[in-house]
Amino acid sequence: MEVNITYETQDIWTWWFAVYLYTGGLGAAVVAVTFFTDMYLKAHRNLVLWGAGAGFVLLSLGSLMLFWHLLDHLAVIHVFNPLAMFNQPMAWIAWGTQFILWMMIFAVLYAIPYARVTPLFQNAPLLGKALEWGFVVKLSDFVEKYRKLFGWLAVATGVGVAVYTGLLLQSFPAVALWANPGVVVLFTVSAFSTAMAFLLLIMYTIIKDDADEHLRVLYERSDLGLIGAELLIILSFFFYLQRGPESAMRSWEILFTDLGWLIGFIGFGLIVPFFLELKGVIKGWTSHAPIIAASIFVLVGGYLLRHYFMYAGVYAYPW
Amino acid sequence: MAKYAMVIDLNTCVGCNACMAACTLENQMPVGQIEEDGEIKWDTTKWRTYVHDEEIGVGNDVHRRFFPRLCNHCDNPPCMSVCPTGATYKTDDGFVLVNEDLCMGCQACAMACPYKARVDITYADVRQGKEFYGSDYRRTRPSVDKCSFCNHRVEKGLKPACVETCVGESRMFGDLDNPEDPVAQMVASGEAQPLMPHIGTRPNVYYINDMKRRG
Numbered sequence: 001m002e003v004n005i006t007y008e009t010q011d012i013w014t015w016w017f018a019v020y021l022y023t024g025g026l027g028a029a030v031v032a033v034t035f036f037t038d039m040y041l042k043a044h045r046n047l048v049l050w051g052a053g054a055g056f057v058l059l060s061l062g063s064l065m066l067f068w069h070l071l072d073h074l075a076v077i078h079v080f081n082p083l084a085m086f087n088q089p090m091a092w093i094a095w096g097t098q099f100i101l102w103m104m105i106f107a108v109l110y111a112i113p114y115a116r117v118t119p120l121f122q123n124a125p126l127l128g129k130a131l132e133w134g135f136v137v138k139l140s141d142f143v144e145k146y147r148k149l150f151g152w153l154a155v156a157t158g159v160g161v162a163v164y165t166g167l168l169l170q171s172f173p174a175v176a177l178w179a180n181p182g183v184v185v186l187f188t189v190s191a192f193s194t195a196m197a198f199l200l201l202i203m204y205t206i207i208k209d210d211a212d213e214h215l216r217v218l219y220e221r222s223d224l225g226l227i228g229a230e231l232l233i234i235l236s237f238f239f240y241l242q243r244g245p246e247s248a249m250r251s252w253e254i255l256f257t258d259l260g261w262l263i264g265f266i267g268f269g270l271i272v273p274f275f276l277e278l279k280g281v282i283k284g285w286t287s288h289a290p291i292i293a294a295s296i297f298v299l300v301g302g303y304l305l306r307h308y309f310m311y312a313g314v315y316a317y318p319w
Numbered sequence: 320m321a322k323y324a325m326v327i328d329l330n331t332c333v334g335c336n337a338c339m340a341a342c343t344l345e346n347q348m349p350v351g352q353i354e355e356d357g358e359i360k361w362d363t364t365k366w367r368t369y370v371h372d373e374e375i376g377v378g379n380d381v382h383r384r385f386f387p388r389l390c391n392h393c394d395n396p397p398c399m400s401v402c403p404t405g406a407t408y409k410t411d412d413g414f415v416l417v418n419e420d421l422c423m424g425c426q427a428c429a430m431a432c433p434y435k436a437r438v439d440i441t442y443a444d445v446r447q448g449k450e451f452y453g454s455d456y457r458r459t460r461p462s463v464d465k466c467s468f469c470n471h472r473v474e475k476g477l478k479p480a481c482v483e484t485c486v487g488e489s490r491m492f493g494d495l496d497n498p499e500d501p502v503a504q505m506v507a508s509g510e511a512q513p514l515m516p517h518i519g520t521r522p523n524v525y526y527i528n529d530m531k532r533r534g
Contacts (some may be wrong), residue, residue, distance in 0.1 A: 001512050001528040003386075004373055012426050069332040071424020071441055071461035078404040078421050093403035093427055171401050173518050174433035237342075317435060318514050319386045 003318040007250045009311060016069060018306040020062040021165045024100065026198060026302060027058030028161030031107045033195050035151045035158075035220075042215060045114045046207050047199070052111035054198065055158070059100050092168040097159035103229030106154035110147070112140045162191035165306075175313040176248035177241065183309075186233045189226050190302050196223035197273075197298035204288045204295075217281075220291060223298065224277040232269050248312040261308045269301015321494040322523075323413045323468055325482070326502050326511045327387055329529035332489035334372055334385035338481035341388075342368050345469060345480035349444040349454050365438050367466040368481055375530070387490065389481070390415060390436035390466035391514065391522030398428035398437060399467070406462070413523055414470045422462035429463055433518050438464045454516060468492070495523070 034051025070076060078084065080101070115121040115131060122128050130136060143150050166184035173179045198218045203209075203216050240251035255261045269313050273294035280291055296300040336508035343350065343366050351362040363369055368389040375384045392415045399407045399415060406422035409415050429437035441461050449456050473492075477483065482490045493502025505511040511525035 001526060002375060002530045003514075004375055008435075010430065012429050058491045066425065069440055071426070071463065072422065075404070075421065075423035075460070078406075078423060084403055084405070087404055087405050090400040090401070091403040091405075091427070092401070093425060113507065169429075171397070171427075173397050173520070174431070174515075315433065315435070316515075319375065319388055 005088070005246065006317045006319060007246070008315050008317060009254070010313060010315065013310055015307060015310070016065045018303065020065045021168075021187070021306045021310075022194075022303045023058040023062035023065075024096075024105045025162045025165045026299075027055040027062065028100075028103055028158040028192045029195030030058070030198055031055035032155045032158035033192070033199060035107075035110060037215065039148055041218070042212075043214075043299070044212075045118065046209075047215075048111055048114050049118060050202050051199075052107040054202075055106055055107050055120075059104055059161070063100060067194070073091060074288045090171065092171055096161065096164035097191055098169065099157045099164055103157035103161055106150055106157060109143050110141070110150045110154050112136065113147075116140055158290050159188075162188050165191065165266060165270040169313075171308065172313075174247070174315050176245050176250075177251040177309065177313050178214045182240070183235060183238060186230065186237070186305075189229050189233065190305055193223055193230060194228035194299055194302035196220075196226065197295035197302075200291055200309060201295040201299070206294050207311045216291075220277050220280055223294075224274065224281055227270055227274045227277070227298065231266075231274065234266060234270070245316075247314045247316045250316075254312040254314070255308060258308070260304065261312075265301050265304040265308060268297050269304055270298075273297045273301070321412045321495070322496045323392070323473065323522040324493060324495045324502055324506060324525065325389075325392075325468070325479075325523045326491045326493070326527065327504050328340055328487075328489045328491070328527040329384060329386065330489075330527060331487035332370070332385040332387060332485075333487045334370055334383075335486055336370050337486060338387060338490060339363065339366055339368055339370060341480040341484035342466070344368065345400055345472075346467070347448055347456055347458060348438070348464070349440065349447060349488075350451050351500070356533075361368045363463075365440070365444065365464075367436075367438060367464065372427075382529075383391060385480075388436070389524060391430075391434050391520065391524040392466075392468055393523065394521035395519060396522060397431035401431045403427065407465075410470070414473075415465070416467055416469050416470065417462055419458070419460055419462040424461050424463055433515055433520060434522070435508040436465055440464045453508065 030051050034047045038048045066071065067076060078095060079097045082098055088094050121131060163184060166187035167180040167316055170183050200216060200219050203212055241248045274291045276294035285291065346367060349365040350369060351360045352359050365452060371386040373384050373386060374381050376382055392413055396409060396415050399409055403425065404421045404423055406418045407428055424438060445458050445461060448458055472479060478492050482492045491502050493500040495503045495506060497503055506525050511527050513522040513525050
């Protein structure tokens, strides 16, 4: 049938949803990386406390963004039911909600034994007392005993959250930019890249412990690999969108003619930090400033990626 | 068990928009007004069905087409599969419906729908609806609403409101499982075609091409 095709972007899930995807992926990956580091590379109290704290705050912020925009806030109770995942197995929000919820719980539990021996928490007005409650002490001992189990539960749910942010967009079949497996890989890689950048920033500006040098180098190298992978995925999106269905070509026109995407995200969010970190890995830097700058660029780029992805999704309507 | 479907004949739609009005009143949709080009008009963005007034063709071979759209009650509805609470569901006889009590209004369904058929009903819409429709008003809470094929009428043996009111008999409603039903025959013959079948939604609203008869 001959039809006029109208191309439209959406105004339902906009910048606030990009914040949800960004903070969700970043927070979850920070928890996964710090806990994995603590379990297998170097026991690191400060890193775990930073990871758990940042993960909790970031995921709370993202979840609040989604909650704030619900049409019926009270009905959110239905999605907290774990059975929702099995009743609606293709509804990624149902899975994501459970992953987010349990990841936050496991992150706090894993951090409790460290928090109990940290002066900042011990001296905190209410928290200090709460950490000495009999129930909390028993819980802390229990977590200590099964430390790796709780660590792995947090890591697994954290990876689940990062993957979920891509799966959610992939489940919308009308938009070629979203309905492809590349989104899941891109968002997962980006989540871990921004997590590495976040941790490098914390380690260079706040923790500042020279004994962590091997960890910082490892994170830099990991981030370099992740940024490289992200560039490769973006390149494949470039070709896929350019020669894809009409919806894809419209998305290509939006993205690859926009200076915010080209210079902001690809330029400063990927290419500049890639070369800054590459130089650091090959020849090293005499100062930490270039890696700190690269980390900031990667963090801003991570948000821009999701922001542009939300705005560049094109629907093709046959009227 | 019936399998309900709608056929829309684009040759006979005259663009009177009676279907939009009938549906809106039958289903108590929001009745806000907006100012456009100095005129006060109904805000149709929150109505379940809409008739597009468009030109089709090129050069001298251009004609005016009225193109009604609504929920396609897909057999593989993406709005249902992405719904995290199970608020959107499909009945055995083909209606894709919304359980308002379960809907939290995340609007994932609106993002998933390729036919732009989901409508957000807010607290403000519910308040306004109470004022406009009075004590008959049925809505109690916000939700992401959609066409129900007027299942409440169909269950009583009536046609959907939009079909009942269609002066050009452009909208036809029937049972695909009944080989004697004219709607089933138009679909089986291929005379009526679905929209965007390549997306894999397996829609149950079919259109009869108006360009063929113009030859």
